[in-house]
Amino acid sequence: MFTFEIISQQVLNGLLTGTSYILIALGLTLIFGIYRMINMAHGAVYMWGAYFCHVFADTIGLNTYLAMAIAMVLAGLLSVGIERTVFRPLKGCPDWVALVAGLGLYYALENFGWIVLGPRELHIHALATQEVVRFWGLYANLQKVILAGICMATLVGTILVLKKTDMGRAMRAASADPEAAKLVGINTERMSMLVFFLGGAFAAAAGSLVGSLTSVAPGMGFRPMIIAFVIVVFGGMGSIMGTVVAGLLVGVLQNILAYAVTPKFAYCFTMLSLLTIFIIRPTGIFGEDK
Amino acid sequence: MTREKLVIGAVLLAYALIPAFAPENIVHLMTITGIWIIIASGLNLLTGYMGYVSFGHAGFVGIGAYTSALLTLKFGMSFWAGALVASLFTALFGLLLGVAILRLSGIYFSIGTLILGEILYSIYYNWSPVTGGFMGLNVPPPELALPFMGNISFELMQWYYFVYLLVFLVVGGLKLLIDSHFGKEIIAIRENESLSQSLGVNINQRKSQCLAISCFLAGMGGALFGAFMGHVDPDSFSIAGSTEFITIIIIGGLASLMGPFFGAYVLITLSLYLEVLGKWRMVVYGLIIVFVMIYARSGIVGFLETIFKREFRK
Structure with a gap:
């Protein structure tokens, strides 16, 4: 029962599951870095991202990954909207205020999802979900491998942008000391919008890929969000x-x-x-x- | 002082007379509100007075509800004994939990209780042989055998008076507690934990006692809720439920004994009127929580303070 093959297969499955969590948590981490706030509406952005992907891939009939890219942009904009309307007015409040407000917004967006999506589970059609990759005697779903690849690319991209570009340096400065960053002429508000956009886009990528592996439903975002949130803390x-x-x-x-x-x-x-x-x-x- | 007594007397009289005039569904709703006030008052002690924001309170309410239901169903206890044991058990749980979770403070405490709320919800939902899973448990209605009066079955009227008797006992008890040395110490903990420790407050002991009392009231509310509704299921005890309790005490006004009253009535009335919105109800409900957080954090009591220019809060 606990042979080496089974354990290593479970570890591999775990690593692949972990990459989807990382994609969600990465957005939360970036937002926390600059904003010092925990965005509890993130799970709703994840769900809406998956829904946008479903609309473009299945209703309109675009290629799944193109649909995912469009969904990332739309979810990013949704996330920026959340920042402008809810989180910006709460800057400087005790931490838990943003937590409650984020949860309230999450419930509003999830229940709006029940109205738009309806009670049926929706699917995102992707050929890769039916393919299996074999290596070293282990098995992995191709879509999960693609998910891991996208996660790695996102990570490397984010780290490169943060370390090498002016924009990244400005972001890190705004995160380290917002006041001083403002003094040297960094537009911290634009930086906040940027991290919320990226966070929303990453969450939508995770939502679309996980949605294609399982299904898209209004409540799909809550647990991944809680897990991602715990990951950020850890x-x-x-x-x-x-x-x-x-x-x-x-x-x-x-x-x-x-x-x-x-x-x-x-x-x-x-x-x-x-x-x-x-x-x-x-x-x-x-x-x-x- | 006499004016205050007059006001309290008038409020008590109003509560006593309401069931005579109000239609049945209003009395039903008021009874649930009463149970919420008990739970929210406990949360207010922890969150408003001591400054520890718990995001898992609905989970504690669930412990009381399930323990009481199981004691009556599986062990044949009467509702009264079951509810008492369940409340004490929840308090004990809080006391033991406090040893660990009160090591955290500020936002970390909130995150810890949020995770705990998820764990408890997951147990209620998945431990089907005991908790009945998502179907929940059916709780038999309580009976009261009094000497000379025979068996009294618990109908809506009995529930109403019983719950509000408890509400006033709880609020009275909390008033004594807040005015006592204990109350001053937990407020000191909220204002500055390390300073109050250096001034000789046994903060670890005070914090666990405060959590235990808060859990006791949550457990009591849970036991009442289960028996009153005749049913216990996991969905009442999710993070959404905890968010609701926090919203109640914030709408009412933190660190005020009247706060939970105002908050619970406003939220219940809102949800009543929001019924007309049909499936949009929960969307608007969530947005109201956001709105309160952005624009009305000092709550109704805070609003009254600015009107009457008097301190109602501690």
Whole structure:
């Protein structure tokens, strides 16, 4: 039952699950880095991104990945709209205020989803979901491999932009010290809009790909959002490398638990183990001490 | 002082007379509101007075509801004993949990309780042999055997008076608690935790006691809610439920004994009127939460303070 092949297959599945979490969490991390706020409406952007992709891929009939790109832009704009209307007025408030407001907005957007999407589960048609890749005696769904590839490309792209370009330097400056950044002429408001746009786009990419593997439904965003949110905390709030490692760890942990205990309680036990670590080290595995 | 007593007397009289005039559905709704006030008052003690914002409170309410339901269903206890044991059990859970989760503070405490709320919800939903899964459990109605009066079956009227008796006991008890040394100490913890510790407040003990009391009231509310509705299912105890309780105490006004009253009535009335919106109801509901957070964080009590130029909050 616990042979080497099975365990390594579970670890691989976990790593692939982890990449979708990383894509969602990356947006949250960028937003947290600049905004010092936790965007609880992120899961709704993820769901709407998947829905936009469904509309362009299945209703209109575009290529799945082109549809995904359009969905990323639309979801990015939705995310920017959220920043302008809800989070900007809340800047400087206690942290939990943004948390409650984000949750309220999440429920509004999810329930709006119930009206637009209807009670049926929608699907995103993608050929790659039916293909299986084999290597070293392991199996992986091609769409999941594409998801991992997109996640890696996004990560490398984000890190390059942050480290090498002027815009990235401005973003890091706005994150390190918003006041000083303003003084040297960085438009911090534009930076906030940019991170919200990127965050929304990444979430839509994850939503579209996960949606094509399972289905698109109004409530699909809540758990991934909570998991992504926990990953951001574990990654040390605002650290990209921390987010990546924590995302992969959580994915593997969840898959191993689903196999070893029971799939029903995998989520529960994952959260329980994370809560335990969280209580011992509140600043995350990679965070600095308070 | 006498004026205050007069006001309290008038309020009590109004509450006593309402069922005589109001239609049945209003009395029903007011009874649920009463249960919410009990839970929200407990959350207000933790969040408003001590400054620890819990995002998992609906999970604690669930512990009370399920424990009480299971004690009556599987162990044949009476509702009264079951509800009491369930409340105490929830308090004990809070006390033990406090040892761990109160190591966190500020936003970290909120995140910790949010994760905990998800864990509890997931247990209610998935542990079908015990909790009945998504179908939930049916709870038998309580009965009261009094000497000389025989068996009293619990109809709507009995529920109404019983719940509001508890509401006034709870609010009275909280008033004594807030005015006591304990109350001053937890407010000191909210204002500056390390300073109050250096001034000799045993903060760890105070914090766990406060969480335990808050959980006790949540458990009590849960037990009442389950028996009153005759049914317990996981959806009442999700993060959405916790968000609702936080919204109640914020709409009402944090750190005020009247706050949960105002908040619960406003939210219940709103949800009543929002029924006409049909499937748009929850969308508007969510937007109202956002609106309150942006524009009305000081709540109704804060609004009254600016009108009457008097402090109602601590």
